[in-house]
Amino acid sequence: MIDFTLSPRDREILDYVRSEALVARKYARHYDENEHEFPPDELPEAPDFPGVEKAFAGWNPETDSPMPVLTMLVAAGQTWGDYSVRMRRGRGGLGNAALRAAGTPEQIEKWGHLTLAMAITEPGCGSDPSRVATTAVLDPEADEWVLNGEKIFVTTGCRADGVVVWATIDKSAGRAGIKSFLVEKGTPGFVVAHKEKKLGIRADDTAAYVFRDCRIPRGNLLGGDESIPKQSSGGFKGVMKTFNMTRPSVAAIGLGMAEAALDFTRDELRRAGLPVDSYGSSIHGESAAVARLHQLEALYEAAMLTVLRAAWLSGEGQPNNLEASICKAKAGEAVRLITQGCIELLGPMGISREHLLEKWFRDVRITDIYEGTGEIQRLIIARTILGYNREQLK
Numbered sequence: 001m002i003d004f005t006l007s008p009r010d011r012e013i014l015d016y017v018r019s020e021a022l023v024a025r026k027y028a029r030h031y032d033e034n035e036h037e038f039p040p041d042e043l044p045e046a047p048d049f050p051g052v053e054k055a056f057a058g059w060n061p062e063t064d065s066p067m068p069v070l071t072m073l074v075a076a077g078q079t080w081g082d083y084s085v086r087m088r089r090g091r092g093g094l095g096n097a098a099l100r101a102a103g104t105p106e107q108i109e110k111w112g113h114l115t116l117a118m119a120i121t122e123p124g125c126g127s128d129p130s131r132v133a134t135t136a137v138l139d140p141e142a143d144e145w146v147l148n149g150e151k152i153f154v155t156t157g158c159r160a161d162g163v164v165v166w167a168t169i170d171k172s173a174g175r176a177g178i179k180s181f182l183v184e185k186g187t188p189g190f191v192v193a194h195k196e197k198k199l200g201i202r203a204d205d206t207a208a209y210v211f212r213d214c215r216i217p218r219g220n221l222l223g224g225d226e227s228i229p230k231q232s233s234g235g236f237k238g239v240m241k242t243f244n245m246t247r248p249s250v251a252a253i254g255l256g257m258a259e260a261a262l263d264f265t266r267d268e269l270r271r272a273g274l275p276v277d278s279y280g281s282s283i284h285g286e287s288a289a290v291a292r293l294h295q296l297e298a299l300y301e302a303a304m305l306t307v308l309r310a311a312w313l314s315g316e317g318q319p320n321n322l323e324a325s326i327c328k329a330k331a332g333e334a335v336r337l338i339t340q341g342c343i344e345l346l347g348p349m350g351i352s353r354e355h356l357l358e359k360w361f362r363d364v365r366i367t368d369i370y371e372g373t374g375e376i377q378r379l380i381i382a383r384t385i386l387g388y389n390r391e392q393l394k
Contacts, residue, residue, distance in 0.1 A: 014074070038203070083204060094116075117155060118164045147216065152209075158195050169226075181222060187216060244310075261338060303334035
């Protein structure tokens, strides 16, 4: 039976994460308004905090929440402070998850200590990866792959040490021809074109890449499989498994910001004298503002439960492809409605730059965009439940 009741140790860990998040929140506005600056790898207050890894050291599998579930709660607790600023910035990126999912033992040993971005999106290719136009051509005499193409909206693209690049080795094969390649920064022909300017998560670096006759060793093909099966996606499928755990993480990150918005709104309504804690009372005895807040809180709880279930399935070694898409789609919509609702409840205070609520509203929009948009998640859900293939429902 699934039980998401928190143990005393769980609560201790999450309280600690909140204490770090409150410190990080003090820097949030500065880096939002100065997006050309990168938040530091470690805040000045870091020596006063031992680190969440040490807090995890006391984890007990017999009494505490499953580690994947606790990881989701920690992720939400961190963004309860700020999306981009952390007490200590962890190493690794989405490309590292792909490396762990599909890399050979030799590749993991060689590349695992680096921060790796993942480059998928192109100017003419967004949610449909089968339209990837970046090419990889094998030069057998030099024993090298030659990459040519452009990538945009690469998360952690400026800070990363290298990148996992999606490219096609056979356009006629569609998705079956798509492979992933490991490319290190500084490789001739690999250019970081510019850093994107964005509506939200402005302090989080998002870059555009250009590859012009970029030569990499033959062994940099992720997974080392050069076959192009016509009936499957080969390396494409292996890397896509990455998203079954990262999509719940994205959902948790968005819900952390949504919870911050709810907490701020609740405190302000309470300060105004409204009985925001009147749970269980007659609906006729509630003001419209309190009733709306309770609806937003219920939306948050429902979305978070889908995240925890997807994480729990992963921890149990069970398939969670459907659940990962459900929680991503649910949270992407929920965090937008929650933060927008909080702004509407607080009026001018909600849009004032004196407070972080308007920033949270802008930042949560990424939840429904990267690692598969909400529309794509709903397609995956429909295909899985109805038993349709990609051609039947797209």
